[in-house]
Amino acid sequence: MKIAIAADHGGVELKDALVKKFSSLGITDLGTHGGESVDYPDYGAALARRVAAGEFDRGILVCGSGIGISIAANKIKGIRAALCHNAYTAEMARRHNDANIIAMGGRVVDEATAIAMTEIFLNTEFEGGRHARRVEKISALE
Numbered sequence: 001m002k003i004a005i006a007a008d009h010g011g012v013e014l015k016d017a018l019v020k021k022f023s024s025l026g027i028t029d030l031g032t033h034g035g036e037s038v039d040y041p042d043y044g045a046a047l048a049r050r051v052a053a054g055e056f057d058r059g060i061l062v063c064g065s066g067i068g069i070s071i072a073a074n075k076i077k078g079i080r081a082a083l084c085h086n087a088y089t090a091e092m093a094r095r096h097n098d099a100n101i102i103a104m105g106g107r108v109v110d111e112a113t114a115i116a117m118t119e120i121f122l123n124t125e126f127e128g129g130r131h132a133r134r135v136e137k138i139s140a141l142e
């Protein structure tokens with residue numbers, strides 16, 4: 001599985017911790033690097049475009065709250081970016097919503113929670129069935 005990660009300055013610390021923790025998976029780090037203020041739509045859209053194009057199977061996005069960067073990513077056709085806060089939401093994002101991006105807030109979740117959510121997000125399959133019909137209806141809205 002090819003995985004990319006990106007963040008703005010509000011999420012860079014947590015992003016760097018996730019890159020370190022999951023280094024064995026060969027995650028591609030699309031920045032930002034360092035704490036200088038940047039604009040989350042630039043990072044959310046850049047990663048989302050590459051997931052939508054099939055270059056990456058899954059994406060991880062982090063900003064301060066997780067809100068702005070998930071909104072930006074969801075503007076890209078084919079993207080289902082799920083803003084998650086705990087293990088339950090990360091699991092449902094995959095099982096029910098077939099999310100291809102997980103978004104989280106660097107000022108919201110602690111490192112242990114972020115690691116747990118990422119592990120779940122990367123290892124949980126979509127259930128399909130009635131959920132596939134609903135996801136297809138989301139795609140039809142594009």
Ligand code: RB5
Nearest residue numbers: 010063064065066067068
């Ligand atoms: C940046 O200060 C902050 O607005 C951003 O990281 C994010 O929380 C926006 O939704």
